[in-house]
Amino acid sequence: MASFSSIAVRELPLFPLPEVVLFPGRPLPLHIFEFRYRIMINTILNADRRFGVLMFDPNQGQVATVGCCAEILQYQRLPDDRIKMLTLGTLRFRVLETVREKPYLVGLVEWIEDEPTQQDLRPMATEVERLLRHVVHLSGKLMEQNVELPDDIPSLPTELSYWVASNLYGVATEQQTLLEMQNTVARLEREVEILTSTRNHLAARTALKDALD
Template identity: 45%
Template sequence: MALPQILPSTSSSIIPSKSHLNPPANSHLNHPLKPFVSSPSAPPPLHHRQWRRRPNLLRCSASSFSEKHHTNSPKSDDVVELPLFPLPLVLFPGAILPLQIFEFRYRIMMHTLLQTDLRFGVIYADAATGTADVGCVGEVVKHERLVDDRFFLICKGQERFRVTKLLRTKPYLVAEVTWLEDRPSANGDEDLNSLANEVETYMKDVIRLSNRLNGKPEKEVQDLRRNLFPTPFSFFVGSTFEGAPREQQALLELEDTATRLKREKETLRNTLNYLTAASAVKDVFPSS
């Protein structure tokens, strides 16, 4: 389900909807959110070719996200080398990202990754702000190599990282990175759970109103949180804000779960207010 167009038309979706590979079939959420936040600038040229048919939104499933905090994640003081793939999108931990690799330097990168650990850094870049310092590891969970040496990939977001040093730029970017983790909340898990439940309620209301505006049945929205802990749930919510990559990047960079959830709550509240007003107009002027 796509929400009404409430963002500037310069926003762009670049995730393909079909490939020779099928994404994991555990997606139960077919109504990602397009939040009421500004996203003023157009993205830079794509580093991968857009496929023939594109959906309006990135689709993510709460069941794609880890049920626990990242207990097996590297320690935040570890320093590693990581190949980077700049893209005009933001990948969150737990989110699924389909890609087609056709550019020569990234085909080289893929050949290297296939012989190592299949992990690379996805980092947001656009013409206005340049390349971000914080990104997310994408792990290749499925891949297909074509006869012309292109690759179809299904990647899953893993740990977040911060670039500390650029090591080389050719044939592709390689950087020294440290891992980024949320700090423990001072208010305790109980407050975080309450906040996460509030965010889920706003999401359901936004989806319900959006369905109404799009002439779809106003059926009850199912459980969106799926027993996720607050931190992975906050990443899931951020991943649904397709169309506002700068807002998504700001959410990705936050190191406090409560702050991230509060910001998402405010964005959803603004979206709900907009949809409520749009719904009232539709009731008065049905033909419009």
């Protein structure tokens, strides 16, 4: 499938993280303690404060080639030169080639975006949010807790698709697939499938729990 990308290409410091997938608009707190990444962060802090986050799959021993650029919003230096910081996902990128590997990984990347569409995505986004609320309600009922969605859920379809994908836990490979999609419709459709399956599973567990109580 042809990719939709900008012509902007740049070198970007890269930070592979085990089973972590960052999405645009989503926060990522980090604790930097490894020497080479302390060097990287100190260099970035004197530049534009941006680096790329790539998912590392420990089972396959592979680093993804599509990731998300993180911008450092806040940081705190700790003893032994460790650094705690809060970052925010901005743009997605694809690694074109490795520029160097030491003292830390740097790649030549291109920014990627979703393909433009004339389709009205609001009905699908509404369905995703409806299913999400069902899942949260059933989860709370199963745990006997009052669980509610936050008030700041994005209303725009593309941003909503990133928000939902970032909140899927324990499925980094699925998250990576959603990150790599360059079609908002396809991403929302896949999230409808995931949320429908999750809702049905939780509904069955809730019904069984009610029957046994």
